Amino acid sequence: MPPGLVVGLTWLVVCQLAGEVLVRLTAVPVPGPVVGMVVLLLALEVRRRRGRDTEQDAAVLAADGLLRHLQLLFVPAGVGVVAYLGALRQDAVPVVVAVAGSWLLGLVVIGWTTRVLERPGSRA
Amino acid sequence: MRELVESPVFLVALTLAAYRLGCWVRDVTRGHALAQPVLVAIVVTGAAILALDVDAAVYADGVQVISFWLGAATVALAVPLHRQASRLRGFVVPMLVAVPLGVVTSVVSVVLLARWTGADEELARTLSPKAATTPVSIALSGTVGGIPSLTAVLTIAVGVLGAVAGPAVLSLARITDRRARGLALGGVSHGIGASRALAEDQTEGAFAGLSMGLTALTTSLLLPLLLVLLL
Structure with missing residues (x-):
């Protein structure tokens, strides 16, 4: 195990917990991990402003490791599809049309809206 | 055995x-x-x-x-964002308009398309939160009267669709700005789209993660209201 891995994972879980606490205190309908993401982002920004090299932070190293295998973490929920094979076959047309159509519309709407509103000259 | x-x-x-x-x-x-x-x-x-x-x-x-580690991995998406924080300048307004507009588009179109092609109301409700990342879509599905475990499966499906086809469709639509591509992928295909975006480019991945968070937030806020209007 690389040194600092447990320390890094601890920070990530603690940020998630902080997110869960904030969600419960404020009753905003947002998932705890998303708030935890904001907590970690603010913490990293503060540390950078104080002159620390955040690239060496244990939380950053653990995050990189976890994100490299992000797709693995979605496998359990995806395998749940076996329980719905019958139902999905029966409703195949509405499910495929609605999911694919809505996905395409959403993708294009976000992309084009962003392009229209972007300040000229700030292109990445 | x-x-x-x-x-x-x-x-x-x-x-x-x-x-x-x-x-x-x-x-x-x-x-x-x-x-x-x-x-x-x-x-x-x-x-x-x-x-x-x-x-x-x-x-x-x-x-x-x-x-279990999906929660910590969601927190971890702060890291690519932190690396790209300077690129947020001049981009906050487009983002705060485009992503909520994307959420409204996703919810309205999935519900209407499902109803037009013969889905019952329960299936339409089950489909409605599919653009939000898995833990959120599952929770929302329960509160709006859908079937949470089926929503989980459909959310994964839309994520996989984004990972497979997203970059190609964005290029076809001539969306080349890395930040815009990231926002679009994260906004419709959440963490799975973000993982493909990260594999394409650091900036794209960072903005996909950010968009995933914003989408989760906006969907949570708007979904109940939109469903009242639609169903």
């Missing part, structure tokens, strides 16, 4: 092995769009538990040690 097949250690080993296989397929095909490790892993693991007659609920219970 039955106990062994239904034990967490077997189910976790199966899942990890299927994921490794998925990574191997991705590497030998030199990152072909269809060879997303998540897709290969779901197909292989799903086929295996069907063949071994393992109940889906038993499987889900057995692999909780894997699902």
